[in-house]
Amino acid sequence: MTSNFLFSSLLLLPFLAAPIVYMLGRSTARNGNVLGISLTRALTVFFLLVEGCLLYLVVKQALSSGGTYLLIGDEPLVFDGIGLILACVVLFLGLMVTLFSIDYMSNEKGEEKFYALLLATIGSIIGLGMSYDLFNLWLWFEAMAISTYLLVAFYNDEPPSLEAGVKYLVQSAVGSALVMFGIAMMFSQTGSTTLTDLWQMTSSEAPLAKIAGVLLIVGFGVKTALVPLHTWLPDAHSQAPSGISAMLSGVVIEAGLVAMLRAISMFGKVDFNWGAILIGFGCLNILVGNLMALRQTQVKRLLAYSSLAHVGYMLLGFGFGMAFGRFEGAAGGFFHLLTHSMMKGLAFLAAGSLLFTLHLSKQEHVPLTLDDLNGASRKYPVAAFALGLAVLGLGGIPPMAGFMSKWQVLVAGVKAENTLMLIVVIFAALNSILSLGYYAPLVNRMYRHEPSTAVEQGNKMPGLMIIPLVILSIAIVVIGIWPSSVQFLTEQAGLSLLYTFFY
Amino acid sequence: MNLPIPLVVLITILCLAGIGLYCLLITRNLIKVVIALQLIVKGAVLAFILAGNMTGQLNLAQSMALTVIVADTIVAVVGLALAVQIRLKTGSLDIKSLSSLKR
Amino acid sequence: MTPILIALTIGIPWLGAIIVWLMGDRREDLTHWVSILFSIGAAITSVLLLPNASQETALTIPIGGDFGDFTFVADGLGIFLSVIAAVIGSLAVIFSKSYMKGEGSLGRYYAFVLFFIGAMVGLVLSSNLLLIFLFWEITALCSYALISFHNDDPKAVKGGIKALIITSIGGVGLMVGALIVYAYTGSYDINNFLANYSTIPGNILALLAFGFLIAAAAKSAQFPFQTWLPDAMEAPSPISALIHAATMVNAGVYLLARFYPAFKDVPYWSEAVMIVGALSALLAAVMALVSNDLKRVLAYSTVSQLGYMVYAIGTGSVYASQFHLFSHSIFKALLFLSAGAVIHSIGTRNMLEMGGVGKKHPLVKWVFIIGALALAGLPILNGFWSKELILESGLKNGPLWLYIVMVFVAGLTALYTIRCVWLVFFGEPRSDYHAHAIGWEMIAALLPLAGAALVSWLAAGRFSVLLGEKSLPFHAIEPLPYKEMMHEILSLPTLVVMAVITAAILLWVFRKKLEGLINGLKSIRWAAENSFGFEAINNAIVKVTQSTAEALRVTQTGILNWNVFGILASVILLLAILVLGA
Incomplete structure (x- = not known):
């Protein structure tokens, strides 16, 4: 009973908190009450911390009682390793983003909407990770999508931002319609949408299952930004407020990936094809993401394209897990999910802090270009160092965390003992070096002595903005030197994933 | 002509989805894009009902359909709100003019 | 005791790096002194490790999972390289105090130098392949950061990124190799692999062997990856001396030496190694002959000498390669540092604008000449002994035509060395440069190296014991006692080599009379100036x-x-x- 109470409060709290935060902010903002808006911010942080405590309690409960699940009607919600890692990642990054946004969003109108929607996004991703039912999964997924539509188009006076919002909305909606068709097909074949029921299905009983699988992969793939479906991503990532870019790149696309893995879990046993599709998309994503990023001139757009490449590495890991049953691949995929969320989150936050001090705080809504970064280290040493650390980590340079997670993914590829997979591994490693072709010049720019005019005229960086940058930088280096510090998360998630594939 | 009802529904679903997707591919008006999305989703709602009918789980299918309608309405509302804002800020609803973000 | 010393040798410079980075430029003098203090600390602990050499795994940090246990072993081969890294590192840092005076971003400079020293020590002392790759990449990162230290100079930025990318491409070979070792033997441990390499299927082992060869070639700037090293000369001179001559570029040779026992039976591997070494030695020597940039000449000669070491491994004489590595680190660091002193003093790297520097800085002239003679391989300096040892081994175990190439390269080496010394220190000044004074820190770093270049070969007996008896059990290092070495070197082939070197020197002396011959080689000159097309x-x-x-x-x-x-x-x-x- 208590376990169920804790678990349901874990799922419900963000959705209860969102309207509270919104109404408090709304009622005070109208009167121009500074105290009220500060309270709104504080309340957001408070709710996230409470959510973290709840998560801890649920984990403790699950460990003592041997598993936690909840049945709403016929639809089960199960607290497993995948849900745990996703919840941890989203809460940690969400907290960092909230801290960061306190100054970043302080000049914007409708600040309270931002926090409310952020809470709703976090809540829906936590729920998504624990859903064991296709339809339920779709519902959490849609909730996450709707709250992020509004966040992407948050600057609703800026045409580019609206444009990005519309593209994101339309493509996601098409994807979600495809998912619905896929679910309906599955449902028509088995009479159930619960994963445990679907696992019993065999291909002879369900001739439509293959088509449904394709629709599910493509439908969720839109949010995951698989390569031909990725076109919304650079626009949305570059136009959203930087905190939201961090969330989108750090957890939202990964949540889409997790949803996809859940949705196609019944194909794990069927045959080899499905894992190969993931690996194929992974290679395509890595190549296209890196090549597209190579010639970008806007920092946030560059980082957005590099997200494509990193989703590719995760896909490789999960693909090795699915096609060859390699535990290293599944765990490595989740490890890369975790480290990528931190590194890309840090990169976007650091770029955002520079964007804020150089442009936004002067009410200029212009993108941060690479040229603006010249000599940033003289005036903003922490932000420049954090950005440098993050992008070099993304490029797979030790001692940052990205090196270790890529390593684990590639271990799985070699352990598959398959010549083709060996080529894939070499391909992925070479691409990692291609990515240095755009990361390294970016770092060089920041350590020039001649500052750009934007840097010379930049404002002072608010102190609170620096805190999340420092925390994330330390976390990246610590995980990079001591990868087993997060192993309890990644290994549980890997086990859970292989369980859903091969139960 | 005496077509069985499930077949009629299936044809309707395919038509709705097909028209919606075709519309998304060619239309340049943002409002029409939202309408096209609605068409596709309505097809999906029918697909849920059909699936429920085929497997004898009609009540489950109905509850799913209702949920889909609710969620989808929210999407439509957000889409239209964005369209309104775009019309206000740029003076146009044409998709072609909404292509400042590229490359 | 050993575990603590290992941890200190890596930890002291890394701690120093963090402190120096945080100090930044606020108090320039203090930054210099703190860095010197930490680098000397690392040098002392590394020297203290010398008597503790053993084959046992000294330090294990359990990590588990797919990362293996991070293990360190202080065997002879590793300790010897870590001493080179830490001691020459501290000399380079001392030298920098004068060389970098008044430069901005000193915190960043010293932080990366110290970070590099720690990583290099880690690279040679760890026995876990993942850890080796990790340190391997960190050294590449430091090298990149230091080459493009002057970020406002597009050439420096380009050189840094080029070095990073080419060495990382080679790193893929090491990475795939390490992954294969883990996948097929279940552990990253070097010893375990060397004991069980025969269980790996032949074609996979061949992939592994050639992957490591690619990694070594890229790191040690060997054919066909040699192009990054000359461009790396945009780095401040102490960095060129430390990273691009004495330590990091040796990592490739170290890798080949470590794994030679497992790979020696892989078909065509030894031949490939010999050819890579010989080609690099030859091409680089020709390029050194036509280059007019003082630092680039030294860079080409580094490629060429590393070629000798790689060739030595191919012929099976791991000991000779490591002995030459030892000598080369000393005399090349000496050459780079004294070249740095010259460049710092007169403000140009172009040898055509120098001339007569010897009159202004007689001390620098003499130490440079000591280094140059060692490089040319003249008795009785350290370069002579080690190079002869390599050539002996090449004559015995390698094909004759490669031996002839290597002897020819020895002649070329003497030729470009004497040309370089002449252009810089002798004759009349060819431009109206102004010679600045040289700080005492520079002299303090140069003198020990000059002394070592003269006498380090006397340590050959000890060196042989250290490498031969105290290295990991599966190593193919034949200890070569002192007397045997003498006996082997003082023989007829050595006289042939000496004759070639003398001929080269005579060629330089009578260069005016041989103009017809030199003009006949114009096409080679043109090809060499265009780096034989590799740049293209x-x-x-x-x-x-x-x-x-x-x-x-x-x-x-x-x-x-x-x-x-x-x-x-x-x-x-x-x-x-x-x-x-x-």
Whole structure:
């Protein structure tokens, strides 16, 4: 009973908190009450911390009682390793983003909407990770999508931002319609949408299952930004407020990936094809993401394209897990999910802090270009160092965390003992070096002595903005030197994933 | 002509989805894009009902359909709100003019 | 005791790096002194490790999972290289106090130097392949950061990124090799692999062997990856001395030496190693002969000497390669540091603008000449002994034509060395440069190296014991006692080599009378000045990648209809794949 109470409060709290935060902010903002808006911010942080405590309690409960699940009607919600890692990642990054946004969003109108929607996004991703039912999964997924539509188009006076919002909305909606068709097909074949029921299905009983699988992969793939479906991503990532870019790149696309893995879990046993599709998309994503990023001139757009490449590495890991049953691949995929969320989150936050001090705080809504970064280290040493650390980590340079997670993914590829997979591994490693072709010049720019005019005229960086940058930088280096510090998360998630594939 | 009802529904679903997707591919008006999305989703709602009918789980299918309608309405509302804002800020609803973000 | 010393030798410089980074430029003098203090600390602990050499795993940090246990072993081979890294590192830091006086971003400079010293020590002392790769990449990162230290200079930025990317491409070979070792033997441990390498299927072992060869060639700037090292000369001179002459570039040779026992039976591997070494030695020596940039001449000569070491491993004489590595580190660091002193003093790197520097700085002239004679391989300096040892081994175990090439290269080496010394220190000044004073820190760093270049060969007996008896059990290092070495070197082939070297020197002396011959070799000169086309290949690869990337950007149309089309197309494509695949 208590376990169920804790678990349901874990799922419900963000959705209860969102309207509270919104109404408090709304009622005070109208009167121009500074105290009220500060309270709104504080309340957001408070709710996230409470959510973290709840998560801890649920984990403790699950460990003592041997598993936690909840049945709403016929639809089960199960607290497993995948849900745990996703919840941890989203809460940690969400907290960092909230801290960061306190100054970043302080000049914007409708600040309270931002926090409310952020809470709703976090809540829906936590729920998504624990859903064991296709339809339920779709519902959490849609909730996450709707709250992020509004966040992407948050600057609703800026045409580019609206444009990005519309593209994101339309493509996601098409994807979600495809998912619905896929679910309906599955449902028509088995009479159930619960994963445990679907696992019993065999291909002879369900001739439509293959088509449904394709629709599910493509439908969720839109949010995951698989390569031909990725076109919304650079626009949305570059136009959203930087905190939201961090969330989108750090957890939202990964949540889409997790949803996809859940949705196609019944194909794990069927045959080899499905894992190969993931690996194929992974290679395509890595190549296209890196090549597209190579010639970008806007920092946030560059980082957005590099997200494509990193989703590719995760896909490789999960693909090795699915096609060859390699535990290293599944765990490595989740490890890369975790480290990528931190590194890309840090990169976007650091770029955002520079964007804020150089442009936004002067009410200029212009993108941060690479040229603006010249000599940033003289005036903003922490932000420049954090950005440098993050992008070099993304490029797979030790001692940052990205090196270790890529390593684990590639271990799985070699352990598959398959010549083709060996080529894939070499391909992925070479691409990692291609990515240095755009990361390294970016770092060089920041350590020039001649500052750009934007840097010379930049404002002072608010102190609170620096805190999340420092925390994330330390976390990246610590995980990079001591990868087993997060192993309890990644290994549980890997086990859970292989369980859903091969139960 | 005496077509069985499930077949009629299936044809309707395919038509709705097909028209919606075709519309998304060619239309340049943002409002029409939202309408096209609605068409596709309505097809999906029918697909849920059909699936429920085929497997004898009609009540489950109905509850799913209702949920889909609710969620989808929210999407439509957000889409239209964005369209309104775009019309206000740029003076146009044409998709072609909404292509400042590229490359 | 050993575990603590290992931890200290890596930890002291890294701690120093963090402190120095945080100190920044606030108090310049203090930054210099703190860095010197930490680098000397590392040097002392590394020297203290020397008597503790053993084959046992000294330090294990359990990590588990797919990362193995991080293990360190202080065996002879590793300790010897870590001493070189830490001691020459501290000399380079002392030298920097004078060389970098008044420069900005000193915190960043010293932080990366110290970070590098720690990583290099870690690289040679760890016995876990993952850890080796990790340190391998950290050294590449430091090298990149220090080459492009002057970020405002586009040449420096380009050189740094080039070094990073080429060494990382080689790193892929090491990475794949390490992954294969883990996948097939279940552990990253070097010893375990060397004991069980025969259980790995032949073709996979061949992939592994050639992967490591690629990694070593890229790191040690060997053919066909040699192009990054000359461009790395944009780094401050102490960095060139430390990273690009004495330590990091040796990592490739170290890797080959470590794994030689496992790979020696792989078909064509030894031959490939010998050819890579010989080609690098030859091409680089020719390029050194025509270059007019003092630091680039030294860089080419580094490539050439590393070629000797790689060739030595190919012939099976791991000991000779490590002995030459030892000598080379000393005399090349000496040459680079004294070249740095000259460049710092007169403000140009172009040898055609120098001339007569010896009159202004007689001390620098003499130490440079000591280094140059060692490089040329003249008795009785340290370069002579080690180079002869390599050539002996080449004559015994390698094909004759490669031996002849290597002897010819020995002649070329003498020729470009004497040309370099002459152009810089003798004759009349060829431009109206102003010679600045040289700080005492520079002298303090140069004198010990000059002394070592004269007498380090006397330590050959000890060195042989250290490497031969105290290295990991599966190593093919034959200890070579002192007397045997003397006996082997003082023989007829050595006289042949001496004759070639003398001929080269005579060639330089009578260069005026041989102009006809020199003009006849114009085409070779032209090819060498264009780095035998390798630079063009590099540029072509970069250009193709860039234009592909630019062309691909068209796919991001920004028009919603096309975006939706992408979704539909991928549905259809996937369905087609499924239908065809089923």
